Amino acid sequence: MFESLSQRLSSTVQRLRGRGRLTEENIQESLREVRIALLEADVALPVVQALVDRVKMRAVGQEVLKSLTPGQALVKVVSDELTAVMGQTNEALDLAAQPPAVVLMAGLQGAGKTTTVAKLARLLGERQKKKVMVVSCDVxxxxxxAQLQTLAEQVGVAFFPSEAxxxxxxxxxxxxxxxxxxxxDVLIVDTAGRLHVDEKMMEEIQRLHAALNPIETLFTVDAMTGQxxxxxxxxxxxxxxxTGVVLTKTDGDARGGAxxxxxxxTGKxxxxxxxGEKTDALEPFxxxxxAQRILGMGDVLSLVEEVERKVDHEKAQNLAKKVMKGKRFDLVDMRDQLEQMMNMGGLAGLMDKMPGMGQLPEAVKQKANDGEVKRMIAIINSMTQKERRHPDLLKGSRKARVARGSGTQPADVNRLLKQYMQMSKMMSKFGKGGGKGLMRQMRGAMKGMRGGMPPMR
Incomplete structure (x- = not known):
């Protein structure tokens, strides 16, 4: 999400490097680029005009602090205004009601409403320890x-039956x-959708709202439809x-206009x-x-929260103990690390949240795809247990068999083994010298680079 907007805004900021101050002249062209970038991202025109006007009012004549270049100063202003347009802070669900707190879900057909009901039920159960029931009123x-019943079973919440x-x-x-x-604790009510907004649909959901008096009424909408x-x-x-909006299918929306x-x-x-379709693919907004992600600054807080929730801490601790004791890092360990990465949204999901990733060349981003990670996992799965524990056994005929079993080529198996060896060496040095050993290794690698590490900008 936001890839195209992020690229345009990043290139706009680059043009302001080296200026001593933001003036009306040197910011005019930049604001024009910002306006075009927002319109191309399918942001509604009134929003574009309001945002650009506020950025101009705040940015023109602003003194550049010692620690800020004009480009960075503009980023700060744009970040603040983007945040303001989207609502400043996260507004959590208000479930402070006599149980059950009723959440009514509305939306058009095909927006992913029923799937969102299951995702929300899982989120409330796992993160807030709520006892949740779901019901479908789509007669x-x-x-x-039937879909909601199946999803309820998958996420482990109660389902109240209904019939056409x-x-x-x-x-x-x-x-x-x-x-x-x-x-x-919480009852989530799914409602009927239509292909378009119509009078009959509105009358029905208004009757439901009057009968239920829900504490939360959420509108589910497909982000790919833009403005x-x-x-x-x-x-x-x-x-x-x-009381709020849920944006779905954001993984398919490169623009972010919605x-x-x-x-x-809407004022909501x-x-x-x-x-995505997985039942854990719902995050608070x-x-x-x-705003930081749009400007290529990453989203470290969300990344840390995701690691805390999704990483298997027992496996991570066992691997750390194994490495510190000097035991060999094997292909089972490597597969565990790759699977953990996929559980956290894959390479693309991680890169989206890491600072500075927006500055990477497009060719590099395209190489960092989840297909390659899945291929590596498939190759390891095609090996015998003994081969995973002792990769040295993998010679010509064994490599050919593994390649056939995983639907890959022997060259792919060789590439995996090369990457494994690199990871194994790094883990070995970490085990021998602890944190100090790893730091020594990193310093040695940096000395080999001409001119050392580039300065942070």
């Missing part, structure tokens, strides 16, 4: 009811009664007292971002962190 699509032909309001009331009996997402959200906000437009147009906060 027009029996497949939607029932009245949606009756289903919802019965679900609330059941949630009270079973001492459920249309904001316009559709506004239509729902006019008909319903929405994220920048929704808050300004974006509460979550959904990316932090405007300040997203």
């Amino acid at each position: 027009y699509r029996p497949a939607a009811i 032909g029932q009245d949606p309001v009756d289903i919802a009331r019965n679900a609330v009664a059941a949630a009270k009996r079973e001492l459920v 249309d997402a904001a316009n559709t959200a506004k239509a729902f906000a006019d008909a319903l007292p929405l 994220a920048l437009s929704v808050r300004h147009i 906060p974006i509460k979550f971002l959904g990316a 932090h405007p300040d962190r997203v």
Whole structure:
């Protein structure tokens, strides 16, 4: 998400390097580039105009501090204004109600609403330790009811059954009664979607809202529809007292126009971002962190939180003990590391959150793809247990067999083994000298570089 916008804004900032001060003349061209970049990202025109005007008002004539170049000063101003447009801080769900706290989900058909219900149920269960129940009031699509039941089983939450032909309001009331009996903390209600906003749809969801009086009413919208997402959200906000918006399919949206437009147009906060089909692919929306990602500054806080949640700490500790005792790092260990990386969103997901990654050449970014990681895991899986523990056994005929089993070429197996050897040497030096040994190794590598490490800008 935001790849194209991030690239354009980064190149704009580069042009201001070496200037002593931001003036109306040298910032005019930069603001023009910012405006074009935002429009190309499908940000709504009123949002673009408001954002550019505020950036200009704050940036022109601003003194450049000793630690800031004009380019960095502009980045700070743009970052602040992007954050303001998207809502300053994350607005969490307000679940402070007599249980069950009812969350009503609205949205058009195909926006990923039912999947989002399951993702939200999992998030509330795992991170907030809530007992969650889900129910489908989409009586027009029996497949939607069956889909939610399957997803509820996958994420381990209670499912209240419903059938096509029932009245949606009756289903919802019965679900609330059941949630009270079973001492459920949160009841999430899925509703029917349509291909477009229509009167019948609005009447039905208004009846549901009146009957349930939910503490949260969330609108689920496809981020790939750009500023249309904001316009559709506004239509729902006019008909319903929405409390927030969930942007889905953000992994397929390279522009990011919806994220920048929704808050300004609807006045409602974006509460979550959904990316991908997996049930753990839902994250709270932090405007300040997203602004940093847009400007190529990474999102270290989200990365740390993700590591804390998704890394298998027991495996990590066992590997650390193994290395410190001088035991050999093998291909089973390497596979564990690769799988942990994939659990955290793969290479692309990690790079998106790491500072400075936006400055990498496009050719380098394209090489860092998850397909290569999956190929490496497949190669290791095609080996015998003995070969994984003792990679020295992998000679010509064995390599050919592993390549056939993984659908790769012997050259791919050789490349994997070369990468394994590099990792193994690094782990070995770390084990011999602890942290000091690794630092010595890094200093030695840096001395070999002409001119040493480049200065941080």
